Amino acid sequence: xxxxxxxxxxxxxxxxxxxxxxxxxxxxxxxxxxxxxxxxxxxxxxxxxxxxxxxxxxxxxxxxxxxxxxxxxxxxxxxxxxxxxxxxxxxxxxxxxxxxxxxxxxxxxxxxxxxxxxxxxxxxxxxxxxxxxxxxxxxxxxxxxxxxxxxxxxxxxxxxxxxxxxxxxxxxxxxxxxxxxxxxxxxxxxxxxxxxxxxxxxxxxxxxxxxxxxxxxxxxxxxxxxxxxxxxxxxxxxxxxxxxxxxxxxxxxxxxxxxxxxxxxxxxxxxxxxxxxxxxxxxxxxxxxxxxxxxxxxxxxxxxxxxxxxxxxxxxxxxxxxxxxxxxxxxxxxxxxxxxxxxxxxxxxxxxxxxxxxxxxxxxxxxxxxxxxxxxxxxxxxxxxxxxxxxxxxxxxxxxxxxxxxxxxxxxxxxxxxxxxxxxxxxxxxxxxxxxxx
Amino acid sequence: xxxxxxxxxxxxxxxxxxxxxxxxxxxxxxxxxxxxxxxxxxxxxxxxxxxxxxxxxxxxxxxxxxxxxxxxxxxxxxxxxxxxxxxxxxxxxxxxxxxxxxxxxxxxxxxxxxxxxxxxxxxxxxxxxxxxxxxxxxxxxxxxxxxxxxxxxxxxxxxxxxxxxxxxxxxxxxxxxxxxxxxxxxxxxxxxxxxxxxxxxxxxxxxxxxxxxxxxxxxxxxxxxxxxxxxxxxxxxxxxxxxxxxxxxxx
Numbered sequence: 034x035x036x037x038x039x040x041x042x043x044x045x046x047x048x049x050x051x052x053x054x055x056x057x058x059x060x061x062x063x064x065x066x067x068x069x070x071x072x073x074x075x076x077x078x079x080x081x082x083x084x085x086x087x088x089x090x091x092x093x094x095x096x097x098x099x100x101x102x103x104x105x106x107x108x109x110x111x112x113x114x115x116x117x118x119x120x121x122x123x124x125x126x127x128x129x130x131x132x133x134x135x136x137x138x139x140x141x142x143x144x145x146x147x148x149x150x151x152x153x154x155x156x157x158x159x160x161x162x163x164x165x166x167x168x169x170x171x172x173x174x175x176x177x178x179x180x181x182x183x184x185x186x187x188x189x190x191x192x193x194x195x196x197x198x199x200x201x202x203x204x205x206x207x208x209x210x211x212x213x214x215x216x217x218x219x220x221x222x223x224x225x226x227x228x229x230x231x232x233x234x235x236x237x238x239x240x241x242x243x244x245x246x247x248x249x250x251x252x253x254x255x256x257x258x259x260x261x262x263x264x265x266x267x268x269x270x271x272x273x274x275x276x277x278x279x280x281x282x283x284x285x286x287x288x289x290x291x292x293x294x295x296x297x298x299x300x301x302x303x304x305x306x307x308x309x310x311x312x313x314x315x316x317x318x319x320x321x322x323x324x325x326x327x328x329x330x331x332x333x334x335x336x337x338x339x340x341x342x343x344x345x346x347x348x349x350x351x352x353x354x355x356x357x358x359x360x361x362x363x364x365x366x367x368x369x370x371x372x373x374x375x376x377x378x379x380x381x382x383x384x385x386x387x388x389x390x391x392x393x394x395x396x397x398x399x400x401x402x403x404x405x406x407x408x409x410x411x412x413x414x415x416x417x418x419x420x421x422x423x424x425x426x427x428x429x430x431x432x433x434x435x436x437x438x439x440x441x442x443x444x445x446x447x448x449x450x451x452x453x454x455x456x457x458x459x460x461x462x463x464x465x466x467x468x469x470x471x
Numbered sequence: 472x473x474x475x476x477x478x479x480x481x482x483x484x485x486x487x488x489x490x491x492x493x494x495x496x497x498x499x500x501x502x503x504x505x506x507x508x509x510x511x512x513x514x515x516x517x518x519x520x521x522x523x524x525x526x527x528x529x530x531x532x533x534x535x536x537x538x539x540x541x542x543x544x545x546x547x548x549x550x551x552x553x554x555x556x557x558x559x560x561x562x563x564x565x566x567x568x569x570x571x572x573x574x575x576x577x578x579x580x581x582x583x584x585x586x587x588x589x590x591x592x593x594x595x596x597x598x599x600x601x602x603x604x605x606x607x608x609x610x611x612x613x614x615x616x617x618x619x620x621x622x623x624x625x626x627x628x629x630x631x632x633x634x635x636x637x638x639x640x641x642x643x644x645x646x647x648x649x650x651x652x653x654x655x656x657x658x659x660x661x662x663x664x665x666x667x668x669x670x671x672x673x674x675x676x677x678x679x680x681x682x683x684x685x686x687x688x689x690x691x692x693x694x695x696x697x698x699x700x701x702x703x704x705x706x707x708x709x710x711x712x713x714x715x716x717x718x719x720x721x722x
Contacts, residue, residue: 414523419559422519423573423629424547424580433572437563441612 036091036213037073041066043097044179058151061165065178072172084357084389085328090271090297093241095213097180099127103206105237107134113202113235118450120231121199123185127206128214130183134202141193142228147184147217159188163221167277167305168247174275177247181217184246189226189256198229198448203246205270207238218248222256229259229448236270241296248276252284254308259447260288265458266295268323275301282308289446290317291455292327293462304333304342306368311340318439318455320462322351322383332361335368335398344375347439349463350386361393362403369398375405380412380438382431412438432465439463472497472668473518473637478529480517487513489693490529495637498665502679502704503672505690506712511672512556514690515641518670519553520546533637548580550636554626554643561613566625567595569613570632577633598631602658619646627658634662639670644678656681676708689715 034042044066054062074091075082103126114122121144124134130146137145143156150156151164168174185201205212214234222228236242252258264272272295280286292298304313319327333342348356358377379388392405412434420430439459446452459465473495480488487510495501505511517524518531520543531539538546561569575585586594599609602624614622623643630638640659644652659669659682671682679687679701687703688695691712696719697703707715 413559416559416561418521418543419555419561420573421543422547422553422555423569424544424577424633425573426544426576426580427542429572429576430544433564434561437561437612439563441563 036093036095037069039095040097040176040180041070047098047180054151055157055160057161058164062179065175068170068175069172069179072175074172081330081359084355085297085299085326087297090243093211093243095211095241095243096209097213099129099209099212103127103129103208105131105134105204105206110134110204110235110237113204113233114200115198115231115448115451115454118198118448120197121195123199123201125183125203125216127204127208127212128183128216131204142190142195143186143188144195144199145186147186147219148182150186150219156186159221160219163249163251164219165249167249167279168275169277169303173245173273174247177215177217177245177275180215181247184217185220186218187220187228187230189222189228191223191226193223193226195228198231201230201232203234203244205236205242207236207240209240211241212243214242214244214246216244216246218246220248220250220258222250222252222258224253225255226253227257229261231261231263231448231451233263234266234270234272236267239267239269241269242271244270244272246272246274248274250276250278250286252278252280252286254282254284256281256284258284258286260286261446261448261451262288262290262300263455264291264295264298265293266298268294268296270295271297273299273301277303277305278313279305279307280311280313283310284308285312287314287316287445289442290329291458292317292319292321293458294321294325295327297326299328300330302329302331306333306335306337306340309337309339311337313340313342314445315342315344315346316442316445317346318442318459319346319348319350319356320439320459321349321354321356324353326355328357328359330357330359332363333373335362335364335371335373337367338369338371340368341372342374344373345442346377347442348377348379348388349382349435349439350379350388351382353383353385355386356388358388358390358407359393360391360405362395362405364394364396364398364401364403366397369400371398371401371403373401373403373405375403377407378438379407379409380435381409382411382435429465432463435463436460436465472534473670474532475518476530476532478517478531479527480513480524481527482513482524486527487524487693488517491693491695493688493695495668495670497668499686500663500669500671500682500684502684502687503670503690504674504676504687504704504707506716507674509690510693511674511690512641515553515639515670515672518639519543519551544576544580548577552630552633552635552638554623554630554638554640556642556645558614558622558626560615560617562615564613565610566613566628567609570595570629573629574632594632598628601631601661602628603654604628620648620651623647623655624651624658627655631658631662635667637668637670638662639672641672642674643671644673644675652678653681676704679704691715691719
């Protein structure tokens with residue numbers, strides 16, 4: 034039985050099990066499973082999936098639900114936390130909430146669980162207003178909507194500041210031979226409120242996992258959201274991250290995506306700007322090797338005037354790794370004075386590595402500033418000569434230049450401990466070990 | 472210290488150096504002057520080991536050892552330093568991280584441990600003071616957005632940190648105002664000992680007012696066509712390079 038069939042037949046059993054859902058949610062699930070039944074998993078025929086195929090990933094016999102109870106100790110997984118900061122934590126193990134690793138709150142802000150939000154009446158108004166509103170209705174998102182049970186629910190109320198960052202980590206233990214995870218996050222940041230979020234998906238073994246995650250984020254007027262995605266997973270872990278962001282007037286949302294590993298990683302990152310003077314930042318560093326595959330598919334949709342985007346993705350591809358960048362920017366007729374900057378720079382460090390990069394600008398307004406540039410190249414020979422002439426051997430010089438190429442994306446990371454950690458990850462990934470003050 | 476014997480070098484099958492002989496002893500300052508396109512920067516690159524140039528003939532002895540087959544970094548480890556005419560901008564690597572890496576890699580090549588942090592800091596403090604470099608400057612990305620003067624001062628700061636045996640200053644005076652020129656020259660002079668040597672490559676005599684050479688050589692069309700003492704620099708300044716060109720063409 035292929036995965037699609039398995040999922041469809043699992044849904045019937047699942048429906049009985051989750052009778053707790055409100056009628057709103059169960060109706061959405063019914064609707065969603067039909068979409069998935071019609072569309073299934075995307076194939077290469079779909080233009081957005083031209084360079085990324087899921088065939089090798091979905092051939093595994095995934096468990097749709099983890100049956101075993103797992104307890105992991107904090108000391109075993111501490112390295113995956115940014116542990117030198119005070120933070121709220123919403124931690125899941127094999128798709129189930131791990132209270133002993135978590136730290137939630139309801140004091141002025143809600144940092145808690147999706148399962149609670151879906152079931153408890155006090156959250157019903159927010160769920161009705163925001164749940165499944167901006168996630169596109171395609172097969173993968175629908176699949177998540179049909180099956181999702183758990184994830185992070187974050188609601189920062191008007192004028193509130195989440196004083197500590199929120200860490201959302203999904204661990205998979207490998208107790209199941211192969212596991213499918215479908216986390217669902219909802220983040221609502223009211224007017225003039227502020228939150229920082231770090232999200233990570235982490236497998237702890239070499240057993241295959243596939244995560245099909247959906248995150249919906251709403252930034253009301255003047256809200257500020259800093260979102261960091263850390264993707265440095267095991268060789269058999271694959272991730273499809275579907276993130277949808279709706280921004281209102283003068284809000285500022287930045288998403289940084291650090292993709293350093295995993296079997297296949299697909300980031301669908303979508304920004305919808307619904308208001309004036311909105312600022313959106315999309316940045317990413319991808320450093321992969323072996324046969325790893327990372328695909329960034331981004332969309333920024335400008336509807337109203339005087340908005341900005343800053344997009345900067347850097348990639349370093351070694352061995353037989355494959356990278357894909359598809360950056361779509363749509364500027365509607367009304368969105369005059371849009372200022373859009375897009376850059377995608379790539380280094381190929383092996384003849385067998387591949388990058389497919391495609392900027393896609395659709396501009397219907399006539400008074401806008403849009404710039405974009407894609408580069409694919411090797412390291413600058415003059416810079417190599419300069420470093421070597423100072424006594425830095427070729428191998429180290431190459432690593433240092435790659436490090437320098439990647440790490441200037443980090444300038445906009447606002448959590449210093451996270452910045453330091455990512456810097457170290459980059460250095461480690463590139464084999465730079467030369468006594469840095471990071 | 473440096474003995475260059477009948478060096479012929481080419482790039483992309485075009486001959487640039489056509490038989491250069493040069494002998495530099497410890498404690499000496501040599502200047503190479505010459506019109507644009509005469510091969511001055513090529514000579515600097517060839518000594519430093521830039522692989523774009525092919526050595527067709529001749530040898531380069533450094534402290535008695537032929538270094539013409541050594542890699543760029545191996546020559547640096549032996550004590551050859553090239554101050555670049557156009558230092559490369561490297562965003563993302565700070566001046567401090569860069570020089571620490573360079574110094575420790577050089578030590579590693581000599582079988583030494585990394586320099587202890589306290590000693591490193593002390594040296595950085597001393598040498599940055601020598602070149603009147605602000606602490607804040609050291610945490611900036613290497614050469615990124617530096618003015619011409621800052622770039623050259625930073626080159627000499629690196630030289631001060633690495634303490635080479637032979638320093639080649641390639642057009643170090645270009646892009647410098649008079650104050651920066653004085654600071655840079657003063658740095659070079661303070662670093663001068665009886666055991667090291669300096670090769671100044673320049674188009675103009677101006678720098679030689681501050682870094683006074685023992686010998687001046689005139690490079691023209693890939694050959695040293697005239698050598699003399701420091702007074703040769705003044706003569707060139709006065710008469711211009713046409714004088715040399717004429718003399719050479721008459722021969």
